Amino acid sequence: MVIVRKIAGLIAGAAVIAAATTFVNAQEVPADTTAPRIAVNQEAKDAATKLDLLQQEIYIAEQQLTWLTLLQQYGDRLHVERVMFPSQKELVPGYIFTPVKLDKSQKHPGLVIVHGAFHGHLDWRFFDLIEYAVSRGYVVIFPDYRGSSGYGDVVYKNDYGITDTADVLNAADYLLKSHPYVDPQRLGIFGHSRGGMVTLLAIERSPKKFKAAVDVAGLTDFVAFMAYKPDFRRMETVVETQFNGKLPSENLGPYMDISPLNHVDDIETPLYVFATTGDRTVPLTLHSGRLIDALRARGKVFESKIYDHAPGDHVFLFGDSDERRDMFERAFDFLGKYLK
Incomplete structure (x- = not known):
């Protein structure tokens, strides 16, 4: 209260x-x-x-x-740690979840769960996904990467595809370093929406780090994203450092660089792609559909499942629906094939 x-x-x-x-x-x-860590004059x-x-x-x-x-x-089913892990020159907030009773003499698989949204963060909608993962034997880290809200100005500052991806990769390293019972040969990653985009960028920029990955309705083409988003969102985006206040028509390179679709050749990690028809936020035909075609054309190791108008469309991951339950089962069976 x-x-x-x-x-x-x-x-x-x-x-x-x-x-x-x-x-x-x-x-x-x-x-x-003289105080560069302070993003807003206090x-x-x-x-x-x-x-x-x-x-x-x-x-x-x-x-x-x-x-x-x-x-x-x-609290009676999960052990939770709040951490501030180093990433580049900053400290980034995150959460580590383990079973209440954990045999630390044994090696356990690890899983990085990556949230989406423009300034998203850990919220109650992820609780059942985290509990499900922990119940399957995973040690979970949930980084609230730079761009997340709830931690002040420095963390809030957004750099799409740059600092978010760096923070997620550093979160994985931190998990292994701080919890030596997590097996580096059994590390996976799972992301939704923008988190799906970061998941894809992470396995493209560090192809050996993760042994399996799950992308749920991930953003794959940032140029297309900027074409159909409303003006207020586009204007919020162009002010980020790498875009220099310019739209793709004036400064195409940085938008191409952070589009996972342009770097599929670099993927070595087995990948499961989930999406749904009717997604109005990250349309299937512009994003996941093209990613699946690119993976298939290049002979990558992947699986995919496209649902037919799953309840909630873009956020079907969070609904209490048959589609969400099916997705959980498929995703963790896939992860288990490579991480267990």
Whole structure:
């Protein structure tokens, strides 16, 4: 209840500040360039920056509520660690899940689960997937890579296909280093949506690291993504560092570089691709369908399953449906073939 009240208070505060922008023309305070880890000036007085700071506080409170919910619902069945693992020059948040009783004298398979969304994060929709994986004997790491919300400005900063992929690869390394009972020869990866894109980029950029991979409705062509997304999302994306404020028509290279479809030749990891017809977020014909064709043309080791209008379309992974149950069974049978 404390966290809920805090969120309510933060939202009320945000409304007050937003209203104030109508009446106050505050002088903007420039960010402190001597403190590069601070993405937003913590001492700023202008309303826009104060709103940014308040939004981050709301995200942090929401993530704390997720953590408490996780402990309350699954604390008797899962052992959970919150960690800050090194990635490049930053510390990135993550969660490691193991059975409550684990024989650390034996080697166990590991699994990296990668969330999607523009500024997604661990939330309650992933709890049953994580529990399912742990019940199958996996030690799971769930990195909230840079671009995730709930951890402040530095982690929130987005760099599609760059920092997210680096963080996921470093999360895998951290899992092996910090938990020596995880077998490096039995490491898998599982991603949905943007997490599917990162999964594909991870097995393309580090072809030997993972022994099996699962992509669920993953984004494979970033140029196509930018063509059909609404303007507000496109404008949020172009401001990222690698795009330099330019759309693909003005700066095509960086968009091509982070499109997994352009690097299928580099894939060595056995891969299972799941998708559904009717996906309005990552359309089958533009993304997973073309990926399957490219994998087949190159003789890659893969399997695929396309559902017919699965409930929830793009987010069918999270529904209590026959399709989701079938997908779980197929995915973990596939992973088990290579990791058990």
